[in-house]
Amino acid sequence: MRRINMKKIYTYLLLMVFVLSITACKPEDKVPSEPPFDIYQWEPTLGSRTNQTPYTELDPSFNAEDFKIEPIAALQDGKRQDFMMGVDASMIKKVIDNGGIYYNLDGVEQDVFEILATAGVNYMRVRVWNDPYSPIGIRGGGDMDLETAYWIVQKARRVNMRIILDLHYSDTWADPEHQTKPYAWELLNFAELKEAVQTFTYDAMMYFKNRGVTPQMIQIGNEINNGMIWEDGRIVWNDTTSYDRLADLLKAGISGAKEADQHVKTIIHLADGGKFSIFDDFFKEITDRNVDFDIIGASFYPFYHGTLDRLQDNLDKISEKYNKPVFVAETSYAYTQTPHVNASNIFGPNQEENGGYLATIQGQATALRDVIEVVANVPNNRGLGIVYWEPAWLPVIGAGWAEAGTLATWSNQALFTYSGKALPSINVFKDVRGNQAVDVNIIGLKSDIVEIGLNIVSPVESESKMPETVIALTDVDSYIYAPVTWNQAQKNTAETEVGEHTVSGVVSYGSNTWQVTAHVRSIENFIQNPGFEIGKTGANDELPKPPWYVTSSLTDMVGKIQTNKDFRTGQNNFNYYHTTAFNYDLYQDITLPNGTYTLTAWVMGETNAKNIEHYMYVKNHGGSIMTANVFVSGWAAGYQQITIENIVVTSGQIRIGFYGQFNASTWGHIDDFELVRTNHA
Template sequence: MKRVGLFLLCTLFLLVTSCGKKMQSAERVSDSAKAQISVEPVQGLSEDFMRGVDISMVAEIEKLGGAYYDENGKSADVFQILKKHGVNWVRLRLWNNPVNDYNVVEGGVTISKKGDPVGGGNNSIDVDIALAKRAKKAGLKILLDFHYSDFWADPEKQKKPQEWKNLSGDALCEAVEDFTKTTLQKFYKAGVCPDMVQIGNETNNGMLWPDGKINPVTKTDVDIGGMDGFIKLLKSASRGVRTAGTWGTDIKIIIHLADGGKNALYRTIFDAVTAAQVDFNIIGLSFYPYWHGAFDDLTANMKDLRSRYGKDMVVVENAYAYTWDDGDNTGNMFSLYSDEAHGYIPSVQGQATEVRDCIAAVSSVDGGLGMFYWEPAWIPVDGAGWRTGENSAWDNQAMFDFYGNVLPSLSVFNLVYGRGQVQNVWGGSASSVQSFEPYKSSESVKLLVMPGQVPPLPQKAKVVFTDDSERLVPVTWDEHDWKSETEDKTVTIYGTTQEGFRVTCVVELSSIVNLLKDPSFESGTLDEWTLDGSPVLFYACEDKGNAHSGTWAYHYWDNGAFNGTLSKTFTGLENGMYTFSAWSEGGGGENALYLFAKNYGASEVLTVDVVDTGWQVWKKYELHIPVTNGQATVGFVVDGIAGNWGNFDDVMFYKEK
């Protein structure tokens, strides 16, 4: 896992008296730590179900001044806090030699030099052994995650360690086997032998590129090892585990892919791996709902994997946000998960519910051993970032607030058994309940039909329940005489769910004909438009949290200065007055952001400035265009500075009455 925080943590002073050291108390606390949440127990959950967390950043965070506080507001060892709240496993990523092999330059500025620690936890063997000792002391089991790289390895990059850059073929396989073996021997000698290991991290397209790269990605990928190269490396890694000592046969081996709902991907990889008789025990999956979809997709994939290969399975990465806030003013990578039938509010309650549902999904499948939450302790501490010289974008997905105070959501690992109720000193709490009720609509239902036409009211509506989950539920709509509606107007119709909750649907009756075929970009393309700009920066984006309606919108963003124009020319128009309109939301602050119209029969370019003021603060902007030559060109201009982002949606171009 690696995709891109940090609010400077308040300085903590160790109070010393003549009697010795006193326990530190939290000096600041967020509203999130005061949340009162509830969790539905998971029926029949095994006591040995793996309730794990990836805790790889902890050493670096503590080194840079970070600290953790329990529900009493007292500083405590983070591993003890985790254990008390129901965690029974920890996962540690391992890099071969986590130092820069070149100067890292961004925007013309060197942010870290060759030979500096890479950042991201700097998880060397020594760092991980020290963390493993603390985990074992707390009574936690250990999953060691070999990346076989000096830095992040994931589906987008699998770079060889610098020491192995000139190795290939048998020599590289020998290096992999030897490194795996000697690493485990060091852990064993230190008294912290891992209970489980991953041989590679998110290896969708292999590892140790190019030797272990399965499929070409660019035109330069002409000399890659393919599936055979990947399998040879997996076998070498597996031998390293088994030959580390007589105890090596007891260590469970995971082969790990991302995209846990993509069954075709998993079949492709594991058909080949099992046919080659690679020695492994467990299939590892990453599953983040906002990237990978609904838990239904995860369980469907897991059931097929169990039936097809007979292997046990573990979700080794999962996470969700507890807030939209940013602890370090550098932005968060989180995006809202909300599809047509499911979703979670980014809140302490929503975070706990997402984890609970992940546990329920995995445990419902035969062979589903457990799940790991990714980096719940990555709080914002200056310097503890994705790499040296940068910050994190993960702080709003931790299970401690920005000041290190444990959140009620961490108690989910106990509450799934109906135990471990918590009341903290700030008024926050966590408890178990058996059911939840709807309390608000997830989104307003909007329809557009001609006057006199009966609207296709949906049979179900999505509402938010008190566990901050979004669910699609049946609805019965009130009666209305639609055929008697003969004028353009807006009608609000009400419906009732089975729980007695009232929902609304706004029906716009309009005789206006929109000349745009795909006004909400639901095709997922900009094919109806002409883009003068980079398609990497300007594109149709699928993200319901950033769509005014539907799930797609026209999106722009970059981490440097950028500009672009999206336009469309209409010809064969009947002369007269036309309206060009669009809904917009975004962060604001661009050099220029506006709608325009030109070539409509006059030399003047008509414009209307767009002023965005925040996420989901949608505003409608429109131009009125006097067409006299049977044509018009309309569009959007963005002249942005680093970090600007925004979305346009529900665009209209029509002839006024």
């Protein structure tokens, strides 16, 4: 008879008991699937009032027959139905409470949430302040407490919008320059502050969840490039513990959100969406500290944050490197430069000059369309979508950016006229999914006169050669680079001879041609890499590359090449800073012909109160050291030119540089050196 192996049977029975114990868990012990998103049937809510004011009152160039929206291939034919077409319309309640009325494209009064949903909007972002009525300082516009946010959220959910909750962790506006700690938290120690962040986040989520409108996403802070809840959560360069504190605060917020609803997606949101180095620096630090978040959000305003190419570069790289989906959390553009008595619009001629589009209804539509396309083209569908900031902020008395009689600041960037009628540009959200045939054509040049500076001894072609393109205007009110053909003889002279030159060019498109004239200043700048544009590898912190050198009495970094931020021209600059008292010497040794020279450079920095001494210098040129003191007046004053003239070189060489000795936390930027010969020895 075959012997029965009781040991094997016993082991098998134990294994089966273990398996059954797992599969028979109580339902509440299992991780539930993501709850369904309820879709509601709603009927339009129309009023009796009408608004037939012509769009040409605010945009004289508008012609309905010429207005067009180019489709986006990645979103056509039913693709990416989950793509976020969002708005942050947090000022809506304040506008309505103060008499604002909204009208649809036909000019008929209608619920504003319905107008937005009909146009294709499927997400509503709403900001939340801890206590907008606290005595912390300026009372921000909209009174965005939880109650006000809920008023907006429940109306957005009625028309089937998903919800993004934007917690500022402040009683007022929060952005890279302002992260004011809530008044109720001012006396908390850091351990208590972390607990307060977690509790507030949990309570905010539960406030909505208990009312049947659970947010799908939640921002843990708003534009936190420099940290949050200052001073505790402020990021300080060269102080790694500052990132430790910020990471702890972010973890507390994320924990509170997930405790309230494990399905909510947590967002970390930065400004400067066209600047990969800023995003990479930040997300490396918080990833190294194991901050477990879900989505990266980026603000991108074309008039502030660079080109679409740079936005694409950042979103592509940052989403791949950190394996996170991305979205543009804020964007907008103006449709008019016409003023309004109740508005103090921040978008003016300078923003239009820098933005890449005309401030017209067509230009606004194209600007929004182009940002959507960038996000839709992020590889592997990692681009989730966009949020248009404050599309419904009408200029009504009582709906200013703060209380106490302030005015609206965003009304010429709304998707409604000043009197509340929807603009044709509001349909971008749905029309980019269409199959309409749209051709984009060049219709002229931005200017028929261009100013160009060449350094004919530079090894960089973009500095020593005439450009191959000039800026042209299209029939969708966007600016693009168009190929130009220069007069060859004039071009050769400008690229080889010092002096002032005129070069004629022609731009051709189809059967049309446009004449352009370039006024060219050609110099011999003997400084190599004068704007620090060469040699940046993409690392988080980099010293200048030879022939630039930096020395200091401190052993850690006091100066670095900064990319895509605070530059005067190009994309880079030299940035000095340290959290303790420090000095630095930035210099370059140059071999050059004997003669008389002028040295110039541009400096922007903190006011001179923190400077012990700071000057530009030349030496080793055959004469005594020559210096020029640096006088700067803060970020708002911009770059100031520093000059040393009549430098007589008799040794065939020279050292040029900057020396500074500072108190703690002094900062500054240097860019655009120029050493030119004024006559020969």
